Amino acid sequence: MTSSQIIPDYFSRQIAIPDLNNNLLQQSNALVLGIGGLGSTVSMDLCRLGVNRVYLLDVDFVDPTNLNRQILYSKLDIAKPKAISALRGLEQHNLQTEILAFNCDALLNWSTVVRLARQCNVVFNCIDFGEYFDFAVSSLCKSLRIHYLTGSSYGHTAISESFPYSPILPNGGVCWGCNNSPQNLGVLLQLAPSSIQSLSSIAFIPKEDVIYGAQNTGSSVLPCSIASHLIVTSWANSFCNYTLPNWANFNLSTFESFSFPVEQNLECIICTSSLESQCSAYYNTNNSIPLSHINGITFPFILGAIQNPLEPLFYQNAFARLTPHKLADSKPISLPAPPSCDFVYNHIEGIQPLPSFLSKPLIKSQCGEYVAYFSGRRSVVLLYGDKLYRLKGCGNILQFSKEIHNFPIEETCPEQFEIRGSMFQHTAMRELYMTQLVSDCLKPQGFITGNIPLGMWEYDLENDKNAEIKKYCAFYETIGDKRLSTHLLTGITLLLPNLVKDFSNEDLLKCIPEERNKMIDGKMGIQPTWSAYSESQGFVSIDIFAFNYTLQPPTIPTICRDKWESKWQDLCIKLNQFITTDSNGNLLSLLYWNLGFEVGIILTSIHAKQINWGTFFDHNPCEPHCNSHPNNLIILPPGYSRFLAPVDFDLSFTREGFFSPYTKELDDDLFDSWIDMETSEMARALGGETVNTGVSTSEHLLQKDYSILEIALRDTIVLGYLAGINCKENIRPIPPYIKDVLHIIIELALIASDRLNT
Known part of the structure; x- marks a missing residue:
């Protein structure tokens, strides 16, 4: 490469900034809506930062009154389209950014805005169409899970509003709508995240007078430039892992400033609509x-x-x-x-x-x-x-x-x-x-x-x-x-105190075989399911079908309320319609039995084809890890003939091709031994033991009065599993009209465990 071909090092000073992830910043694509007082400086800042691509969109023409603050234009651009003139003006400042300009109306050509925003990770809204347009762009960004920034300048005042999308905060964090509330609810619902991407035009939004616009209060290059720099800085600092206030105001006449973080508003239509749709x-x-x-x-x-x-x-x-x-x-x-x-x-x-x-x-x-x-x-x-x-x-x-x-x-x-x-x-x-x-x-x-x-x-x-x-x-x-153990069984455990009605520990104790009363930690107690299964004399179980109980619609856990309350209420209404018209004394028992039976059929079908789910040496050089456990079964939504489907076969193998890791020789006896181990490890994991699968028990979540009921349900799932493993007939099939209500219980349990195990 000759000296004339060497690419200049434009960004060496920028790369030297402590903590700035320059690579990520320069991989970004940005959409700038409006190339006026704010948009001109914003787009220039983005080009000087070296972002990957900038989309410019504006429908106006350059007016003489623009030139005191819209720095991309000159007197030669008067009466020309801003999009074309801005593209030409940025050529003098661009270092490596690809720039595309669109001369169109954002209201009438909303589908173009959507198409461009889908290719970006940030939108800078620099159009002063009023609050309903701000609401629409913020809603679009929330639906696309990308950053939204806007601002304004008037008189001596510069304002920055920054709403980055965060994947680690509930619903992506706060949005513009959490701090602003236009009045026409019917219009806002049309602009909600669930529908905002499907609109081709939003020209129906109310036309508003922008009170603090440049025409009414005056403006100059100073507040425009400062507001623009604040907006871009708020976004660029996200690549430094800094948390900045969402709203900032700077007064040029006094040099006073104030800022504040916006709190998530549980009544914000953007956030609640986004939650419901996602x-x-x-x-x-x-x-x-x-x-x-x-x-x-x-x-x-x-x-x-x-x-x-x-x-x-x-x-x-x-x-x-x-x-x-x-x-x-x-x-x-x-x-x-x-x-x-x-x-x-x-x-x-x-x-x-x-x-x-x-x-x-x-x-x-x-x-x-x-x-x-x-x-x-x-x-x-x-x-x-x-x-x-x-x-x-x-x-x-x-x-x-x-x-x-x-x-x-x-x-x-x-x-x-x-x-x-x-x-x-x-x-x-x-x-x-x-x-x-x-x-x-x-x-x-x-x-x-x-x-x-x-x-x-x-x-x-x-x-x-x-x-x-x-x-x-x-x-x-x-x-x-969602997985069988971490989500479904844990969720049901959490719901038991509110789900089971007229529960009597004394009546349940009458169903417990004498063999299950053991000394546990120096005190007499009920032997857990996994321990009873492991005993050599055979599995003596609690017969929960001999115990009568009824169900009721449970109250929603506080941790799930902001996200799931509407869905929860709908499910509880459906559950209540069933339990008030039909006997439901064995619904949970029936569910647990059939979950276990399905696991048994799945595992025995896999083993019948000489397939091991995944037994191998991992972190423990003395004991093999076993992939045969309940968390390798996902919960199927309604519409499928079964409740469960197996996953995770990256370490699975067949008898053909298997070798002993001890001797590196073919070893049918070891293969058979590991097949037997998979069978027993699954039973113990269903029974609530962590064993060698990495699946943790949920017993620590139980309230004391319901621990015996949980053990009885665990007994039931293991009994169903053993029936499936031994290819026995399902003695407790689910009637078709019962399956719908079991899906309601399943969904309530998945919601209850939603924020515990992620």
Whole structure:
């Protein structure tokens, strides 16, 4: 490269600013609505900061009265369209930004505003159309989960209003509507987040006189420029992890200033409408994270693309992972090591194309075109159109930070390190293949898997210190995200004191076999389900079907009230209609039995095809980890024939290809032993024990008077499970008219646990 070809270092002083994440800032796309007194300076600031792309939109023409404060224009621009003149004016100040200008009316061409905003992570509203337009743009930003900034200047006053979208705050944090309330409710409801993106025009909004406009109070370049700099600074400081007040006022005549944070208003139409349109109890809606496209390779999944060759080379690759991998800095990196021969991917021509947004790798980031919901540390669930997609291995970001470490190395055991947030080639291929295999073996029993495999990405990461270990993400169409143990069983436990009516511990105690009365911590008590199951003399259970109880609509937990109250009331009305017209004495018992029975059928069907769900050596070198546990079963929404669907097969394997991690030899006896262990570990986890699955018990949430009822219900789910495992007939089938009310109970439980386990 010659000296004339060297790119000037425009941003060296900016990069030197402490704590500023310059890379993220310069990856941003911004929409500037209105290129007048504020918009001129805002757009110039953005270009000087070096953001990736700026969209300009204005319908006006340059007027002589504009020139004292609208710094992009000169006398030569008078009577010319502002959008075209601004584009030409910015050429003198632009360093690397792509600039696109649109000469159109934001009210009449609202669909254009929506289209441009969808490509951005921030909107600067610099149009003084009045409060209803401000409400519309703020609502659009909330629906897109992007930052909204606006402001004004008049006389000697400069005002900045900043409302960043935060994925770690309920509903994304406060919005402009929390601090402002236009009066016409009918208009506001038309502009709510649930419908704002579908409008082609918003010319119906009331026309308002802008009281503090430049025409009425006068203005100059000074307050305009200061307000603009405050607005852009408020946004840029989000890349420094600073928290600034939402509203700031500066008076140039006195140099006095004041500011304040805006509190979330529970009656704000933008926030409440956004909540109602986004919430589903069947997938996690509490914490969201932006996704952005990066470079990499996309490998679509199609039947036959992934094969199990059972050749020596692929056995050797699997053997090698049993010992940590040495990196250049000598950290011993442990990779997931399923005891099975590796799979291989073969490109197949003529496959069905993927949805366009999945054709290029997506990764967790601080800003991006898409927003998904957390599902564990390395996965997200993305709602796109009317479908859900699961991305597994797309990074490990949990909150905004100064630096992004999508795949950090963590010490999991003394002198043992792992790469977090990622899948790897062998686990991504394995899960795609095994998910399809499990799906095929469950179909005859009327079950499905929770994920439908679509493909995997290999990331091409810049400045990856561990580049020799490639990072992968597998992606799927999915059905839901809430899990059997952490969400459903925990939620029911929380509801028991309010859900069960006319409950008598004394009557329940009459149903408890004498064998279940044990000394526990020096005191006589009821032996927990998992402990009773583990005893060699056999499982002696509590017969909850011999115990009569009734249900009532429960009160909503305080922690869920702001988000779920309307939905909760609707569900309770439906539940009350049933329980006042029908006997409901065994609804919970019936639900628990059938949940257990479904788990039993799923596991025995998998084992019948010589499939192990995932038993392997993880952090404990002396005891294998077991993936056969209730949190690897998701809750299906109404409309499916079953309640549960299995997921998470990235470490699953078949008898064909299995080898002993002790001897590196084929070992049918060990395979059979681990199949038996999966069966018993699932029973104990259903019974409430943490065991070796990582699933925690919910017993600490119980109120004392209901702990025996919880144990009886746990007994029931284990009994149903054992019946399913042994392929017995379901002696307690659910009548069709009962299933709807059980779904109501399930949804109430999922809501109750919504903010406990995310």
